[in-house]
Amino acid sequence: MDFIKALGYLAVASRMKRLTDRFMRGGSQAYKSLGIDFEPRLFTVFYLIYTQDSPLSISEIASSLKISHPAVIQTTQMLIKKGLIKSFQDSQDRRIRRLAITGKGKELVNFLIPIWNDFETATSELFEKADVDMLDIIKRIEARLDEEDVGNRIINRIKQRQYNSVEILDYMPEYKEYFQKLNYEWLEKYFQVEDLDKKILLNPEEQIIKEGGFVLFARMEEKVVGTTAILKRDEKTYEIAKMAVTEKAQGMQVGRKLTKEAVARAKEKGAKKLILKTDNRLRAAVNLYRTFGFKVTQTESTASGKYERERFGIQMKLDL
Amino acid sequence: MDFIKALGYLAVASRMKRLTDRFMRGGSQAYKSLGIDFEPRLFTVFYLIYTQDSPLSISEIASSLKISHPAVIQTTQMLIKKGLIKSFQDSQDRRIRRLAITGKGKELVNFLIPIWNDFETATSELFEKADVDMLDIIKRIEARLDEEDVGNRIINRIKQRQYNSVEILDYMPEYKEYFQKLNYEWLEKYFQVEDLDKKILLNPEEQIIKEGGFVLFARMEEKVVGTTAILKRDEKTYEIAKMAVTEKAQGMQVGRKLTKEAVARAKEKGAKKLILKTDNRLRAAVNLYRTFGFKVTQTESTASGKYERERFGIQMKLDL
DNA sequence: TATAATTACGTAAGTGATTACATAATTGTT
DNA sequence: AACAATTATGTAATCACTTACGTAATTATA
Structure with missing residues (x-):
C-alpha cells in the first residue's frame, strides 16, 4: 500500500523527490558496479x-x-x-x-x-x-x-482565501467592547494609552458616529478580529483612525479589507480626501496604506497632533 | 545561461533534482511566511x-x-x-x-x-x-x-556495448606471447604455474592445434584482453582450457564471448560433449559456464586430474 | 580619495534523507 | 527447551545539498 500515491497532488513534491532519488541512485550504482x-x-x-x-x-x-x-x-x-x-x-x-x-x-x-x-x-x-x-x-x-515560484503560488492562494473569509460589519452595540479591547491590545504594546484614546474608545457612538463617522468590525470565522474608525473631519475630509487587528489574525489581510471598506465609505459620503496618522516604525501598516495609494504628507518634524506618540509619527493622505 | 538544460538527457536527473528542490522549498517558504x-x-x-x-x-x-x-x-x-x-x-x-x-x-x-x-x-x-x-x-x-531500475538499465547497456566491441580472433603466431602472458597473470595469482602448464603455454601450436584443437584470442579496442584453448580429447569430446581474461577487462563479457565461440567451434567439429575443469572458488567463472548450460560432473573428492590444483577443482560438462 | 557597496570565495551549521550496524523481543525449528 | 532466524526499533555516520555569515578584494560614489 502506497499512502503517498493516494494523496495525489497534496504530496506530489514527495513523489517527485522519491523518483529523483531513484535516478540519482541508479547512476552511482552503475559507476560502482563497473568499478x-x-x-x-x-x-x-x-x-x-x-x-x-x-x-x-x-x-x-x-x-x-x-x-x-x-x-x-x-x-x-x-x-x-x-x-x-x-x-x-x-x-x-x-x-x-x-x-x-x-x-x-x-x-x-x-x-x-x-x-x-x-x-x-x-x-x-x-x-x-x-x-x-x-x-x-x-x-x-x-x-x-x-x-511565479511554488511558495508564492501557495501563499497567494491562502491569502486570497483568508481575505474572502473576512466579513466587514457595521457598528453594533454588542461589539462595542471589541472596539476598546482590540485597540488597547496594540496600544499597550507599542505606546501608552492616553486620555484622548480612552475617551474615544469608551464612547464610539458619542465620539465618532454622532459626529458623522463610522466604526467597522472585521469578523473571521464568527470571531471579531479587527476594527477601525472613520472620523469625519469636515464635509470633504475623513480620517482613518483606531485601526486594530488582533495579533493572531495579523497577516491575514484583515487590515486590507478594513482599509478597503473605509475608503469606500468615505467615497460614498462624498469625501475628497482621506487622511490617517500612523507611525513610521509600523512598517506593515505603512506599506498597507501605500498599496491603496496613501502618500506621506507630514513627518515627525512637522507634525503637531494631539498625541504624545505623534512625535514619532507620520501623516498620510489619499485623494479620492 | 543554463548548462544543465543544454545537456539534454545526459543530465536529466540533475534537472529533476533541481526542480524537486524548488518544490520542496516552496512548501517550507509558505509555512514560514504564514508564521x-x-x-x-x-x-x-x-x-x-x-x-x-x-x-x-x-x-x-x-x-x-x-x-x-x-x-x-x-x-x-x-x-x-x-x-x-x-x-x-x-x-x-x-x-x-x-x-x-x-x-x-x-x-x-x-x-x-x-x-x-x-x-x-x-x-x-x-x-x-x-x-x-x-x-x-x-x-x-x-x-x-x-x-527494471535505472542502475540496471545503464549497466546492461554498457555491458551490451562492451560485449559488441569484443572481437574473437583465431590463433595467430604474433599473438602467441599473449596466450602465455594472460594465463600466467592469473595462474600466478591463484595457483602455482605447474610444469604441464608451462609446456602447453609455450607451445600451443604443437600441443593444441596440431592435436585438432583451437586457440582463440579476444580483442577489445585493438588490445588483446583474453584467450582460451579448446583441446580435442576424442572425436566426440572437446575441452575448454586455459581461459584467461586480463584483470582490467574483467566484467566486460570477454569470457562470455570466448566461451560462446568455443562452444560454436566444438559444435562445428561435430563434438557431442564439451568439458572443462575449473575451481569451485572461482565463482564468476563457474556462474558464467552455468549460464551456457554446463553442469558440474565431478567435485574434488572424485577428481583425479593431472594438476596439483585439481584437488580443489571441479569438472563441468555441456552436452551439445 | 576616503568610504560604501558589491563581488568572490570560504566556512559552519543545518536539512532530510540515506546506509550500516547494534540490540532487544518475538517467532520458528529441531 | 535451546538455539537460530526474523522483526522492530534505535544510533551513528554519511550524503549532497542548502542557508547564513564572514573576510578579502575590487569597484562605485560622494
Missing part, C-alpha cells in the same frame, strides 16, 4: 569544466549550473583530490580562483564518454518507453516557476 | 497518523510511505517534541512503539486542512497551466522503474 571511481554528483561540474576552453571561476560554474557556490566548492575540492582538475589564482583579480582540467582528467573523460553515452541512451529509452517527453515537461514546469 | 510552526517534511508522517484509526508502529509508517525507518523515527521525534503526536508501547509486542495523534495535533490538523487544500490546488493549478499531468507521468515512470 569506476566516479560519482554522478561530480558529473555536471566536471563536464562543464571539460567543455569550456578557458578556465572557469567558482561563481561562473555556480551560475551556469544554477546551484549554490558552496556546492561548487565542495564538488571541485573532491575533483581536485582525485587529480581530475586543478585550480590557480586569476592573474587580474586575486579574489578569483580558476579551475581547469588536468591530463588525468582528460584521460578519464575519454574513458567515460562512451559510458556517459550509455547513461544518456538508457535514460532516454526509459522515458520513451514510459511515453514521457521528460525534457519538455521539465522545461514547461520551469517556465511556469520562473513566472 | 505556522510546521514543515513540509513532517506532513506525510503526520497526516498518515492522523488519518489512521488505530495507532501505527514505526515500521508500518515506513512501509506505507516507502521511506526508511530511521527517517520515520526522526520525523516522529520532532512531532512528539511539538506535542502533536504521542507514543506508547504496544500491549502485546514490547518491541513495538505505537504512535497516535494528540489533542493539540488534531487542533493543528483542523487549522491546517484548509491550508493543505490551498497547497493542493496551487500545485495542481501550476501543473495544469504547464499542461502536464504530473501524477500520471510519475505513475508511468515508476511503473517502468519497477520493471
Whole structure:
C-alpha cells in the first residue's frame, strides 16, 4: 500500500523527490558496479569544466549550473583530490580562483564518454518507453516557476482565501467592547494609552458616529478580529483612525479589507480626501496604506497632533 | 545561461533534482511566511497518523510511505517534541512503539486542512497551466522503474556495448606471447604455474592445434584482453582450457564471448560433449559456464586430474 | 580619495534523507 | 527447551545539498 500515491497532488513534491532519488541512485550504482571511481554528483561540474576552453571561476560554474557556490566548492575540492582538475589564482583579480582540467582528467573523460553515452541512451529509452517527453515537461514546469515560484503560488492562494473569509460589519452595540479591547491590545504594546484614546474608545457612538463617522468590525470565522474608525473631519475630509487587528489574525489581510471598506465609505459620503496618522516604525501598516495609494504628507518634524506618540509619527493622505 | 538544460538527457536527473528542490522549498517558504510552526517534511508522517484509526508502529509508517525507518523515527521525534503526536508501547509486542495523534495535533490538523487544500490546488493549478499531468507521468515512470531500475538499465547497456566491441580472433603466431602472458597473470595469482602448464603455454601450436584443437584470442579496442584453448580429447569430446581474461577487462563479457565461440567451434567439429575443469572458488567463472548450460560432473573428492590444483577443482560438462 | 557597496570565495551549521550496524523481543525449528 | 532466524526499533555516520555569515578584494560614489 502506497499512502503517498493516494494523496495525489497534496504530496506530489514527495513523489517527485522519491523518483529523483531513484535516478540519482541508479547512476552511482552503475559507476560502482563497473568499478569506476566516479560519482554522478561530480558529473555536471566536471563536464562543464571539460567543455569550456578557458578556465572557469567558482561563481561562473555556480551560475551556469544554477546551484549554490558552496556546492561548487565542495564538488571541485573532491575533483581536485582525485587529480581530475586543478585550480590557480586569476592573474587580474586575486579574489578569483580558476579551475581547469588536468591530463588525468582528460584521460578519464575519454574513458567515460562512451559510458556517459550509455547513461544518456538508457535514460532516454526509459522515458520513451514510459511515453514521457521528460525534457519538455521539465522545461514547461520551469517556465511556469520562473513566472511565479511554488511558495508564492501557495501563499497567494491562502491569502486570497483568508481575505474572502473576512466579513466587514457595521457598528453594533454588542461589539462595542471589541472596539476598546482590540485597540488597547496594540496600544499597550507599542505606546501608552492616553486620555484622548480612552475617551474615544469608551464612547464610539458619542465620539465618532454622532459626529458623522463610522466604526467597522472585521469578523473571521464568527470571531471579531479587527476594527477601525472613520472620523469625519469636515464635509470633504475623513480620517482613518483606531485601526486594530488582533495579533493572531495579523497577516491575514484583515487590515486590507478594513482599509478597503473605509475608503469606500468615505467615497460614498462624498469625501475628497482621506487622511490617517500612523507611525513610521509600523512598517506593515505603512506599506498597507501605500498599496491603496496613501502618500506621506507630514513627518515627525512637522507634525503637531494631539498625541504624545505623534512625535514619532507620520501623516498620510489619499485623494479620492 | 543554463548548462544543465543544454545537456539534454545526459543530465536529466540533475534537472529533476533541481526542480524537486524548488518544490520542496516552496512548501517550507509558505509555512514560514504564514508564521505556522510546521514543515513540509513532517506532513506525510503526520497526516498518515492522523488519518489512521488505530495507532501505527514505526515500521508500518515506513512501509506505507516507502521511506526508511530511521527517517520515520526522526520525523516522529520532532512531532512528539511539538506535542502533536504521542507514543506508547504496544500491549502485546514490547518491541513495538505505537504512535497516535494528540489533542493539540488534531487542533493543528483542523487549522491546517484548509491550508493543505490551498497547497493542493496551487500545485495542481501550476501543473495544469504547464499542461502536464504530473501524477500520471510519475505513475508511468515508476511503473517502468519497477520493471527494471535505472542502475540496471545503464549497466546492461554498457555491458551490451562492451560485449559488441569484443572481437574473437583465431590463433595467430604474433599473438602467441599473449596466450602465455594472460594465463600466467592469473595462474600466478591463484595457483602455482605447474610444469604441464608451462609446456602447453609455450607451445600451443604443437600441443593444441596440431592435436585438432583451437586457440582463440579476444580483442577489445585493438588490445588483446583474453584467450582460451579448446583441446580435442576424442572425436566426440572437446575441452575448454586455459581461459584467461586480463584483470582490467574483467566484467566486460570477454569470457562470455570466448566461451560462446568455443562452444560454436566444438559444435562445428561435430563434438557431442564439451568439458572443462575449473575451481569451485572461482565463482564468476563457474556462474558464467552455468549460464551456457554446463553442469558440474565431478567435485574434488572424485577428481583425479593431472594438476596439483585439481584437488580443489571441479569438472563441468555441456552436452551439445 | 576616503568610504560604501558589491563581488568572490570560504566556512559552519543545518536539512532530510540515506546506509550500516547494534540490540532487544518475538517467532520458528529441531 | 535451546538455539537460530526474523522483526522492530534505535544510533551513528554519511550524503549532497542548502542557508547564513564572514573576510578579502575590487569597484562605485560622494
